[in-house]
Amino acid sequence: MGTQAVEQETATATVPTRTGLLIIGASQSGVQLAVSLRALGFDEHITLLGDEDHRPYQRPALSKEFLQGTVESESLIFRSNDYWAGHNVDLVKGEYIVRIDKEADGSGVAHASSGREFPFKRLALTVGARARKLEIDGSGLDGVLYLRNADDALALKARVGDATDVVVIGGGFIGLEAASSLQKMGKNVTVLEFGPRLVGRAVGEETAEYFLQAHRSRGLDIRLNTSAARFTADDGGTRVAAVELQDGTVLPAQIVLIGIGVIPNTQLADQLGLAVDNGVVVDRFALASDGTTVAVGDVANMPNPVPGSEPGERIRLESVNNAIEHAKVAAYSLTGRREEYAGIPWFWSNQADLKLQIAGLCNGYDQTVVRNDRERGKFSVLYYRQGRIIAADCVNAPLDFMAVKNALAKGLNIPADAAADPGIQLKTITTDS
């Protein structure tokens, strides 16, 4: 192992002639898959390969603490080089896989754009998703940016110093997080949202409205039902200088940040002939349609894991928690065990001083209960389906979040009528009916 550790430092790791498991995509899901496999005693050699030129890192801070400069890049790294070397995992950076030849037994060879080949016994696709592009006039100008990976964040940070005005396109989580961060850094920020409310369908109306008011009262200029018609350049003709809206309004902008969602990276799955439908279609055990390849995380379209969801209902989740839990399922699969997704999906998003925590999935709710404790700045929305709690959005209200998450995990309920009083601790009214 010693020699591998040394060679890893030079990024030309010695991948053996045939690795036991080739994990394509070295991010949240890929890292967790390797870590979980080792915890389960999987003893084959693992190659954890990704196209980025960085050691695997955590993305969430890219729009928050890292952008604001309150954490350093080193803090975002998942595991030390020693950890990988000591666990018989070769980390390969900067290789982009363009094609895979695969046999019926699950083995094959992956071909990188550099010409390198990576023979494997088993394959895992943890290739995630990429930013959806906005193609309008001027979208190729310097200063029109996206925020999906570390290079994007570095490009954004490099331009922040010179900018006074920023236009963020897209009022989803990443757009709002970045907008809040940039505003905190003294920029004049405008958010354009194409739809009639913020954050799309990930939260209900009440939460969307709460965020709209909260951000506006903190000075963020948010324009709903608004879209950009074109980006115009400065005198030099190469750098973005303004955003022109559909109605003719012109907003100055030295940075335009586009956050309009992501597209799962299904290119390799398509090429392999795997079933693809808004992501790689997998079964309850994270297996793709060939029965041998596992697909995990942002790229996977899986049966809805929430207890009590409709049979046949499918979902593709984009969250750290999902990447972790789904990777565990895949790790069991690869070691011959059959374990279903455990735990309740949850998500967080930090925007200015608003700490949002979401427990469960609100899909298909028929009733909401709003707990608004204005005095203490706490706000929660509880979602119900046929009288049973299915999810909650909690802003600066960790006790509510924890109570709902625990109730969902244990199959318990929090009756709607009692929950409406924000003075009552949800934990104390949790019941099994």
Added chain:
Amino acid sequence: MPTVHFTDAEGTVRDVEGNAGDSVMETAVRNGVPGIVAECGGSLSCATCHVFVREDCASQLPAMEDMEDEMLYGTAVDREDNSRLSCQLRLTDELELFVTTPETQV
């Protein structure tokens, strides 16, 4: 170098040297110390970095803020008087810290 001694629920001890400025959570996770999950990477959103701090070490640590206090009510293993979220504990040059990790974090 600051050192953190992690004892897991079975009693196994792991001594990890860290860097001043890093959190106890980061020090554990980067080196693969089991028993700390840290889903949210230190943003005080998950409560899966719960540790019990040995009583005589407590005075070396910063006081708890409200958010950490509230989050501690949702840990997988119930909180005790000496509970902390390890992502909120920063290593300092002289620090020698003894913590125990709970049986489970999720």
